[in-house]
Amino acid sequence: MELSACFSLAWLTLRRNGLRSALTLLGITIGVGAVLTMVAVGNGARASIEDQVAAAGMNVITVTAGNYKMKGEDAGGGVVDHQASLVEPWEERADDGTRLLDEPVRTRQGLGRAERTWRRVSRPAPRRVAWSPAVFYPQRGEVTFTLVGHPEDDPMEKHNHPTSRERLGDSAAGLGAAATLTRDDSKAIRDQVKGVQYVAAGVHESARVVLDDRRWFTRLHGTESDMPRIRRTWSLTHGRFFNDAESNRGEQVIVLGSVVYAKLFPDGKTDPTGVTVTIWNQPFKVVGVLASTTWTSSGNVGDDEFDAVYVPLGAVHRLLNLSKLNTITVTSKSAAETTRVSKDVTALLRARHKIAEAAPDDFVVKTQASSALGKGINPQVARAIAGNVPGLESVTLEQLSQTMERSSRTMTALLASVASVSLLVGGIGIMNVMLLSVTERTREIGIRMALGARARDVMLQFMAEAVTLSLTGGVIGVAVGMVAAGSVRQMLKWATIVSPGAVFIAVGVAAAVGIFFGLYPARQASRLDPIEALRFE
């Protein structure tokens, strides 16, 4: 007998015994439904924990160009000679304006000190960006500064620093020798490192944002469209972040931080989207306003995230004649994998930059776990740390997130054991009914055998009935579970996630229960002697 015929026959037979079939599959239904609900609640809880962990930035890895840790401690391993390791292309200028650069020439042994030779090359002069001194020095002469320490330590003075003012390309764009990261590096991280979720390359400048007679000197981040997905605490009070297309084309669009918005639109009500602001005498169309969702990092003047503007990286590169990056921001898919991903990123960049074994990195990889303890993290997480951990300093956020994942695993194991018990009971119910049915239908089995049914036909028929029972129970159970999960979400406001995987497994397990507990009754049926079965009253 064909399988499809078996199942349609089983369906008919079960329909004829409607009430009994319904009561039998109730066990499986309740089991599957309860399990699915609990898994949904568990998943929801885990997801919200992971959300909070991610919001706290535990999975964020920041790669910064250049490395100030030159003396070898914690800089790529081993004590390294500063002089030997740093590639320093000194810059000179020829009479015609072209730059004369010393570039290291690669030799057989790579870039080791002993083999290094230099080659003088000339590079075309970078295009100058149009400047308006009126924009940059509106109050010149009205303010006097008292310098303390090194002139470059002064935050106000920094903006007027010659390297910043001239904007002469990468080596002069505040990066100098630290201009080591490229967009290709960022692409390589995205494509080659396993477990990477989002990658956003960044160039960070300072700029004066001008709107009519209002102006505000602030941080300007040239970044990519994935950035709001990395910064989980961001929300957009107006408009949107710039999208992939705008990012890729480097359009002159801009997202204002809440502080900048407040300064440029003092009434606080105007919708700024569509308004054009000016930076570097260039028009930028406002597409959105960015604000914080947490009180820990709300926008204050001087804040790097919200006293800032965001424009596509390509636009900054084009307008300032740059090609290198200051930072690459990476997130790992799982908070627990952050360390592994950061190590992979380090290894990849070292390989790409062809850094010799003993030489230090020419970049710095930082994870939030290593640097952000206590800084701008989610209040719940902060409370969890403060309340539960005795040796606070010794615990990293990553360890905390691992603890959370462990506890959710425990929860899952608990659910699984509840699941197996309820499915076991449901399965025994099916077996019981099937055994009863075999006895009841002995004569039918005899008739079928007399008419030519082989042992396996009979077996298949009863297996099909058991599996149909349990599968139907499972499918109804899935529906019940979804409804239950939905009402938990509605009434208790708990996060619930019914994952397709859980549904698939629930139905699969139900079918497996049917097969397992249908096997014995079906075997009993198939072993009947046709003569005896025909005589059965």
Add this chain to the structure above:
Amino acid sequence: MAPLISLQDLTKTYTVGEVAVHALRGVSLDIDAGEFTSIVGPSGSGKSTCMHILGCLDRPTTGRYLLEGKDVSQLTRDELARVRNHKIGFVFQSFNLLPRTSALENVELPMLYTGTKVAPAERHRRARAALASVGLENRMDHFPNQLSGGQQQRVAIARALMTEPPILLADEPTGNLDSRTSVEVMEIFQRLRMERGITIILITHDHEIAEYGSRVVSFKDGHVVSDSKNETWREASRELADMPLVTA
């Protein structure tokens, strides 16, 4: 021509507890294609055991059973099931229709086990034709408990003919029927034999019913005690014509 069925020195011994029961003690019997053989005998004579072996429901202890020249006495259970499906149609005393299953579905039953794929539409078509041939074209969707005994037996005959077997094996087919319907069933058997050349083996304890056969074999104590051609077999169709339509 080799006989359709050839039983050669069959014995069958059951052990019930410590006691060995010899149900058949050496039976030899040849049945040609197209014969209408009645097997008679009192209960315990071995005729039922013989019927089970003839119907491939059971295997003999010793001896050979040649069906169409092939020895089927030592086949496996599954092989016997195949033979039953293709070669033998069963008609039982108690009809043995599946309850809560329509006449049409009952008739279709053997088609499920032929081992070759038959489209449902083809199955329905053949089942309808079979039911029509026994005069039940108007009762196809009735359940067995909505049919009279005679109608149920006719459904059973239609079912037995579904796979077009050469042999029809009837075990006390009239035991639960009144006299007129018994004759009706005999009329169907005789017609099948005449029109389609089906070999009919009728097991009964009723000598009057046995008289419809063209040959009568008597069993007693596990032996064949008499085996004779019955040239003067009763003709059911003629008797039916003489019978009143409504029986008392």
